[in-house]
Amino acid sequence: QKEVEQNSGPLSVPEGAIASLNCTYSDRVSQSFFWYRQYSGKSPELIMSIYSNGDKEDGRFTAQLNKASQYVSLLIRDSQPSDSATYLCAVTRGRRALTFGSGTRLQVQP
Amino acid sequence: ETGVTQTPRHLVMGMTNKKSLKCEQHLGHNAMYWYKQSAKKPLELMFVYNFKEQTENNSVPSRFSPECPNSSHLFLHLHTLQPEDSALYLCASSQDGARDGEAFFGQGTRLTVV
Numbered sequence A: 001q002k003e004v005e006q007n008s009g010p011l012s013v014p015e016g017a018i019a020s021l022n023c024t025y026s027d028r029v030s031q032s033f034f035w036y037r038q039y040s041g042k043s044p045e046l047i048m049s050i051y052s053n054g055d056k057e058d059g060r061f062t063a064q065l066n067k068a069s070q071y072v073s074l075l076i077r078d079s080q081p082s083d084s085a086t087y088l089c090a091v092t093r094g095r096r097a098l099t100f101g102s103g104t105r106l107q108v109q110p
Numbered sequence B: 001e002t003g004v005t006q007t008p009r010h011l012v013m014g015m016t017n018k019k020s021l022k023c024e025q026h027l028g029h030n031a032m033y034w035y036k037q038s039a040k041k042p043l044e045l046m047f048v049y050n051f052k053e054q055t056e057n058n059s060v061p062s063r064f065s066p067e068c069p070n071s072s073h074l075f076l077h078l079h080t081l082q083p084e085d086s087a088l089y090l091c092a093s094s095q096d097g098a099r100d101g102e103a104f105f106g107q108g109t110r111l112t113v114v
Helices: none
Strands: A013-014 A019-025 A032-038 A045-050 A054-058 A061-066 A070-074 A085-093 A104-109 B004-005 B010-013 B018-025 B031-037 B044-050 B053-057 B065-070 B072-081 B087-093 B109-113
Touching: A013 A019, A013 B018, A013 B044, A019 A085, A019 A104, A032 A061, A045 A054, A045 A061, A070 A104, B010 B018, B018 B031, B018 B087, B031 B065, B031 B072, B044 B065, B044 B072, B053 B065
Parallel strands: A013 A104, B010 B109
Antiparallel strands: A019 A070, A032 A045, A032 A085, A054 A061, A061 A070, A085 A104, B004 B018, B018 B072, B031 B044, B031 B087, B044 B053, B065 B072, B087 B109
């Protein structure tokens, strides 16, 4: 079983729609959860972090965490073509380095 | 000036060459990392340094040799690489004790081994 699992996509949504990206993780004691955005040929950029159960909103982005289900998601409201990228889910605990999923490619159609 | 700077951005080297990748962070962080990103694979952690001390080595072949002279600089020395080592090599830094795990990446070095 992979430590962090994501659907590779591509996930295709029309402009203005809500994009929903999902991630599951296997380490029950994970404490910190992150979403990174990576444009083609570029490095990952941190867009959201979440540490406790529930929702966390930042602009058009909402991260959702459910530790009981070992599930974290990212919602992007009013999706724009500029949101087209690969979204990486990452988890960690304590001082351990991040463990990444393989990413979900999002395509926002104009 | 970006937070994490990597040089060179692109590197082509032969299998018998020796080269080094450099990473510098200007964020005051105390942890630095090397990751490898190959096509269609998750980011693979290679090495971790905390306060200049190596704390993780994820079974990386000895042809990759890291060096961390201080908490702001990190090097990856390369020698006798194989074509399958061609990948994007990413450096990252974070601050332990704050938001654990919140790591910031450099722009990466695209390495091609011929």
